[in-house]
Amino acid sequence: xxxxxxxxxxxxxxxxxxxxxxxxxxxxxxxxxxxxxxxxxxxxxxxxxxxxxxxxxxxxxxxxxxxxxxxxxxxxxxxxxxxxxxxxxxxxxxxxxxxxxxxxxxxxxxxxxxxxxxxxxxxxxxxxxxxxxxxxxxxxxxxxxxxxxxxxxxxxxxxxxxxxxxxxxxxxxxxxxxxxxxxxxxxxxxxxxxxxxxxxxxxxxxxxxxxxxxxxxxxxxxxxxxxxxxxxxxxxxxxxxxxxxxxxxxxxxxxxxxxxxxxxxxxxxxxxxxxxxxxxxxxxxxxxxxxxxxxxxxxxxxxxxxxxxxxxxxxxxxxxxxxxxxxxxxxxxxxxxxxxxxxxxxxxxxxxxxxxxxxxxxxxxxxxxxxxxxxxxxxxxxxxxxxxxxxxxxxxxxxxxxxxxxxxxxxxxxxxxxxxxxxxxxxxxxxxxxxxxxxxxxxxxxxxxxxxxxxxxxxxxxxxxxxx
Numbered sequence: 001x002x003x004x005x006x007x008x009x010x011x012x013x014x015x016x017x018x019x020x021x022x023x024x025x026x027x028x029x030x031x032x033x034x035x036x037x038x039x040x041x042x043x044x045x046x047x048x049x050x051x052x053x054x055x056x057x058x059x060x061x062x063x064x065x066x067x068x069x070x071x072x073x074x075x076x077x078x079x080x081x082x083x084x085x086x087x088x089x090x091x092x093x094x095x096x097x098x099x100x101x102x103x104x105x106x107x108x109x110x111x112x113x114x115x116x117x118x119x120x121x122x123x124x125x126x127x128x129x130x131x132x133x134x135x136x137x138x139x140x141x142x143x144x145x146x147x148x149x150x151x152x153x154x155x156x157x158x159x160x161x162x163x164x165x166x167x168x169x170x171x172x173x174x175x176x177x178x179x180x181x182x183x184x185x186x187x188x189x190x191x192x193x194x195x196x197x198x199x200x201x202x203x204x205x206x207x208x209x210x211x212x213x214x215x216x217x218x219x220x221x222x223x224x225x226x227x228x229x230x231x232x233x234x235x236x237x238x239x240x241x242x243x244x245x246x247x248x249x250x251x252x253x254x255x256x257x258x259x260x261x262x263x264x265x266x267x268x269x270x271x272x273x274x275x276x277x278x279x280x281x282x283x284x285x286x287x288x289x290x291x292x293x294x295x296x297x298x299x300x301x302x303x304x305x306x307x308x309x310x311x312x313x314x315x316x317x318x319x320x321x322x323x324x325x326x327x328x329x330x331x332x333x334x335x336x337x338x339x340x341x342x343x344x345x346x347x348x349x350x351x352x353x354x355x356x357x358x359x360x361x362x363x364x365x366x367x368x369x370x371x372x373x374x375x376x377x378x379x380x381x382x383x384x385x386x387x388x389x390x391x392x393x394x395x396x397x398x399x400x401x402x403x404x405x406x407x408x409x410x411x412x413x414x415x416x417x418x419x420x421x422x423x424x425x426x427x428x429x430x431x432x433x434x435x436x437x438x439x440x441x442x443x444x445x446x447x448x449x450x451x452x453x454x455x456x457x458x459x460x461x462x463x464x465x466x467x468x
Contacts, residue, residue: 017422041101106157175228399411
């Protein structure tokens with residue numbers, strides 16, 4: 001393991017982030033800013049980016065314009081809709097093929113579970129309600145499961161069920177996932193086995209708090225068909241508690257096949273977590289035990305330009321890792337050296353892209369407690385002076401040229417304030433390989449294998465590689 005350098009010599013001062021604008025939600029909601037991952041999307045088609053922000057316990061969805069002004073809020077402040085607990089992840093996607101984005105989110109616990117599709121300009125497109133549904137965690141994404149050109153809306157619930165809806169809001173199928181405590185994480189949907197059909201990937205949380213406890217059943221990671229049938233499942237032989245982020249998909253080991261990688265809250269221990277890589281047919285390829293749980297979303301990208309995907313992930317033990325295909329450590333950055341010893345040093349997710357202007361990919365994330373925005377270079381060294389947002393946050397950062405001025409911005413939430421920060425450097429679209437939680441507004445959470453590579457492997461060694 002390479003221990004990342006924390007500070008440069010005094011001869012090389014780190015660049016400093018400055019604030020372009022802030023937006024304070026406390027005029028609209030006064031509580032409950034935890035578990036929210038802002039996303040950036042061009043909702044109105046003007047080339048500029050809106051920030052879509054949920055306030056979990058505050059129960060309202062905000063859209064903030066590129067200059068930091070409120071565009072719309074849902075439920076509207078003058079409506080009689082009672083806000084509910086909003087899912088911690090939301091999406092923006094064109095679900096019906098009309099060329100306009102919808103904002104998708106879920107809210108509420110029984111007896112008021114609701115899935116919403118909101119139009120780009122803040123009006124209700126449809127909602128689905130079930131008094132028995134518990135949809136507080138996770139959130140919805142959209143994928144074309146049946147190949148008809150329109151996207152189904154997929155949502156995991158704290159009732160341990162996966163719900164799938166048509167693009168117009170009718171329930172298509174629902175699947176209960178044992179052991180059944182909850183689906184705390186965000187699901188993914190991707191053709192992981194390359195059979196031409198999408199699979200739904202979701203994790204059902206354990207019962208009990210460890211082996212030997214009452215109901216002490218392992219958590220289970222499921223791969224479901226596009227119709228909801230189980231194709232395979234994975235669970236640790238000893239103990240696995242739950243997934244608190246989302247499964248990320250890519251050809252991690254370069255064999256021409258897809259793997260899933262994710263962090264686990266607890267793995268084989270009552271106190272510590274881990275990171276696992278699972279094959280396209282459900283076998284465990286690699287695991288890494290770490291100190292403290294892992295609630296951070298794993299990102300994939302070739303950040304050092306060596307032709308191989310790196311895994312970027314933070315852990316509650318206070319380290320931010322760059323890992324190789326076998327989960328070997330390429331470098332580790334010690335967050336607590338900057339913010340001190342805190343119980344929760346990382347939050348939901350980070351971003352990958354050039355924010356320092358050197359043409360190379362930076363790693364950007366914020367801490368949870370002593371909320372600080374960090375920028376690391378591709379070797380794990382500080383590349384900008386850390387920026388403290390003062391208020392604790394459990395969200396994720398976003399990168400983009402928000403106002404189309406040719407410069408990159410960093411958007412981060414520290415409840416109740418949304419910050420737009422900048423290092424005043426040029427926006428480089430080619431380096432924005434993972435600019436927000438879930439990779440993009442649709443939460444695709446995957447790095448596709450280039451078609452040319454698939455073709456080459458099919459001719460050479462793929463028949464052998466695909467043997468199980």
